[in-house]
Amino acid sequence: MSAGIEPRPEIVRASTALACAAKRWTAGAPITIVIAATTAVATVTVHALTADPDFVEHHLNLSISALSQMHWWTLLTSVVVAPNFLVLSLSVVLLLLCGVPLERHMGSAKFLAAVGIVAVLGAIAGLSLAVSVDSFDEDWGSRLGTSVVFDPAAWVAGVAMAASASMPVLWRRRIRVGLPAAAIVLALFHGGLSDLVGLASIIVGLAVGRVMYGPVDPEDAVAGTRRESRLLVALIVLASALGPVLALVSNDAAGPFGVLEALLRADPWTAEEVRAVCSSAAQSSECRQGLFALRFDGLGFTVLAVAPSLFLVTICDGLRRGRRAAWTSALIAQLCLTASAVLNVAQLHESWSELSDAGVQLDGSYLIRAAAPLLTPVAVALVLAFTRSSFTIASPNGAARSAMRSVGLALLTLGTLYVATGSMSARTIAYVPELAVDFVQRLIPSVYLQWFEPALLAGEFVPSWMYQWIGVAFWVTLCATVLAMFLRPTYDDEPDDARRARDILVRSGGSNLSWMSTWSSNNYWFTPDGNSFVAYRVVGGIALTTAGPVGPRQDHAAAVRAFADFCSDNGWTPCLYSISADTRRVADALGWNSVHVGEEAILDLTSLKFTGKKFQDIRTSFNRATKSGIAAEWTAYSDVSPVIRDQIVAISREWVADKAMPEMGFTLGGLTEMEDPDVRCLIAIDADRTVHGVTSWLPVYRDGEVVGWTLDFMRRRSTGFGPAVEFLIASAAVSFASEGFEFVSLSGAPLAKSPRTIEADGLSATVSSPDPVEKLLDAVGRALEPVYGFRSLLAFKSKFQPRYESMYMSFPDSAALPGIANAVGRAYLPRMTLSQSAHLMWTVARSRATKRDRQ
The missing domain is CATH 3.40.630.30 (Gcn5-related N-acetyltransferase (GNAT))
Known part of the structure; x- marks a missing residue:
């Protein structure tokens, strides 16, 4: 008789720990658990009872045709029946990660009411919006007409908007800016039916939140910090930048702004085919189409097409830090994008007019789609213009010049390499002017090259990999250089700051750890009256203090508030580290978060x-x-x-x-x-x-x-x-x-x-x-x-x-905890090498393994 195989002890312990963690996480969220369980059971049951793999999409998921045929049950079944098991798994994960904290915050009764209202009204409003699309864009409307919806993310986003009405002002603003911005970008660039339902659900959720919790406190509506407005502007610019990337990676982008996806769907051309066409009719539209298609033939060109978006993502970090250079760069980028969209519309209008004069009947929706991309950069430029006063931080002395030198050196190096490689391949210097012009064109994202005649064909004199990737190398260098400039903190220390700080410390005293503020690694901020100071260092955008404020005890509260304003003006997040209970009380009165970090x-x-x-x-x-x-x-x-x-x-x-x-x-x-x-x-x-x-x-x-x-x-x-x-x-x-x-x-x-x-x-x-x-x-x-x-x-x-x-450690924003953890780690171990990091992880892993073996 064979003995049963017992599971390994470490597997049992890990499973038990995982089960306990899941139980703790889901505690207090019964409605979310019921929805997740219902979704899983309903999906498995339906798929087990039907052999038709498309049964769910045709009969149970939401669509325009389903409601037009009075299949009202799809408003319910589209919430709990997933089209396949992969979507089911992702949906359950989404519910557990987002639904649980939302239900805890709102309470089960309000959460259930919000789910029902948002899911039904959001779906109806989204489908109505999709029906209206067909009146001005038949291509987009036809795609929406054949789409179906199973997307719990839509109603989860709507419920989050409703819950935001009772959240602290910082989180409320972030949710009410971030979610609508993301939904608008998805609707305009991807343009799927689920995106429109998501946008409509967010609008419905905003109304539900007002009904449930009443209007926002007027003081909260106008209160806020300069740092928070910078963050919100950065979120808006980030959303506009990621839209083209979304259109590029999507296989079914249908939105009016999905220009890149439409270009990449074009039939591919080879260099030989282009030469054959252009040799007989160099000015023909077919020749121009072939030349343009060659510029999208390859992964390098695809990456280059979204280079402006990646650059804007880099700029967003500077906007978050309040840098004036980032604001200027973002505004110039939006104006350039606006100008390019205008040129594109003008060129398409000219072609459209020529075809109309020739008697060809054309649908005006194509011109509307061409003009639609104008809206995004114009809107973002207006946001930047109205928030100019929030971006006042100049770059550190010499940082801009250093960045320009680095970019210029990269440009010169890459250009020389490109021209030299082409000349060596051609075995003559006669093509140096053409190679130089072609190098400049390689730096321009492919979507804008339609305005320029190519100096050389792809693969002519220059290897294909260099032809594709030389421009990407330049943009990566540009992004890295600009990011490095933004990461450099701006200090305005005076030579005698350390002496002033020591004099105040001796005169007024501080905490038992305050003498550490005299160490050379600190920077100093002084109150306007010069009677108090805070020692700090900036690590990754976190202004990490060495203990609390030093000065007259009755001035500590004012010093903390003023230091927080100073950090906000400089784009930093303040973090008071190793502070006493008295200083923690001051931070608590400001609504900050506090964490117990050690014992004295x-x-x-x-x-x-x-x-x-x-x-x-x-x-x-x-x-x-x-x-x-x-x-x-x-x-x-x-x-x-x-x-x-x-x-x-x-x-x-x-x-x-x-x-x-x-x-x-x-x-x-x-x-x-x-x-x-x-x-x-x-x-x-x-x-x-x-x-x-x-x-x-x-x-x-x-x-x-x-x-x-x-x-x-x-x-x-x-x-x-x-x-x-x-x-x-x-x-x-x-x-x-x-x-x-x-x-x-x-x-x-x-x-x-x-x-x-x-x-x-x-x-x-x-x-x-x-x-x-x-x-x-x-x-x-x-x-x-x-x-x-x-x-x-x-x-x-x-x-x-x-x-x-x-x-204690006190900080104003819990969203900054990852950055604070990084700052504290780098402050304690500023010179840790890669090998030492590996040794640390190995030592920790060995210790844990030894501990498990002893158990």
Whole structure:
């Protein structure tokens, strides 16, 4: 009797974890689950009962003919019966990803009502719009007449529009700009029946939201930030840029703006056929058609056709950052697109007139389709013109000149390569002028080449791959150069900013970590009165602060608000990192999100006594140090003898080498930060002047006086005195207590939490950010534990029985979390190489595998 095969434990654990995650995600969304389950059951049942693969499309999915034949049931069946199993899978995923959070936000009753109203009225309105199309564009109308609809994305978008009426103002604006812009682009460039139904559903959803939640608060309607208006303009430009790309990649684009798809559907020509036609009738329309077709024959030409769209996508990043150069470039691009559309209409009108004079009866809808692309660049240009005041940030000094030099060098290099290759192939320089002209034409997107006679035929003198891709190489270089210019942050620091910041810190004080704001990697923003400042660095468009504002405590709220305005004016997202509970309260009052990112361990010196069992390890370190002849000696790193300095450097290098990872920065200082003469250094040294360990301490000021010290740098020799760090910290605490200081801070442990609740800070246990964010940070902390030991560091500090204060990260927009995560990572590890990144991932993966094996 054979034993059953049991599943592998890791598969069982993974399946269980996946099931638990799915249960947590779908909790509170019963209507969405019912719709998804009904869709799956209905689709499987219908396909099992009928052998006709087209039965669903002909009888159950929505279409113009279905309603004209009074098949009203299709309004329902088109929502729950998918035409095939691939569409079913995508629909269920869409419902789980979008329907669940929408139902949680709206409540099940309102969600169900919105689904029913949007699905029915949106479908009827979309079909009515499709019927009206036939009156002015028969080709588009005929395609719509043969189309069917099964698209839950339409009613999901409509329900999202309805739900946006009760969302915070930032998300409401994004949804109400982004969804309609995307729907309009889909309708005009792709032009399918489902696109029109989606557009109509969004309009219906907007009305449903007003009925359910009432009109938008007038204050919200006019409130907002300059940064948000930039983002909305960027979304509009992005939507207009992606339209031609959509038409290009679609096999069935029918919309009036789908010019590229129509061109690419044309019959292909070969160079030999074009030569044969043009040799006998060079001015004939057939010759021109063949020459034009050659310019679309190949993947390179297809990519080149959408090069302006890709350039506009790059420009959108600059618009999002508020760059004046991006606004100017976008406006010029829209004016060029408008001019090209006008020229295209004029050329087609001339051809149309010639055919009409010859007695040919023509349908005017073709000219309407030719004129339709005028609308998009005109509309976008008007949006740009009316929002000019939002784009005021100049490029960094020299950035524009550097970009122009790079583009000019690329143009010269590619042109020289193209002409030289053609001349070598022709074995003469007689064709240099033709090759130069042809190179310029290679840079022009194919759709605009119809206005120019080709200097050379494809494949003549120049290899086909170069003929196709030389223009693409130029546009890629242009996009990369412009993007690099936008990524360069604009600073306006003065040479004495660091001195001013230090003077304010000494005079007014700050948090226990504020001395880190004096480090050289920071930039500084000062309040208009010059009494407060914020230290920050810009990483990927995120203005990441080093602790909170520094200055008079009563001015902190005004400083945070003014700093947020400063960041908005510069196109950055502010992120207050490692801030105290007091600063977090200020951010919460502004409606920001907050995340718990670590713990600060603090020893109160007024009552410090290393007595009792809980301090046994500390007393042991003192006793062992005494037996080993090791003493704690205060010094300044900038003043130590070369022999001591060399030992400290060696200890630090040994520690870094042992990690096989770069030393972390940002809120973790190194030897450079120890050079500050105001930083005190305590070393464990024996009678032979051998250094066994080293710690550095940062001053904490209040009202011009030092009231405490913060631990920063700590290292020990691997072969030296074992408890050197415990000995040094305890010795420092005893010494500071004898000097009359109030406390020492053992600094923070990033991505680690103490076993206590957040209520200790007088704050709610539920922070304003969603729980998954903190869970993600916990997961990151666990993953990095084998490399950097954040949790081990926190456990080590617990030996001193400190009290804990939470450190927070506050930011105004949860949509910026991916960028914030990137900024924090790059701030801590600015010099991480590719090999070190690979080593980090390998170490994390090995640790997780070892942990699973132990289980």
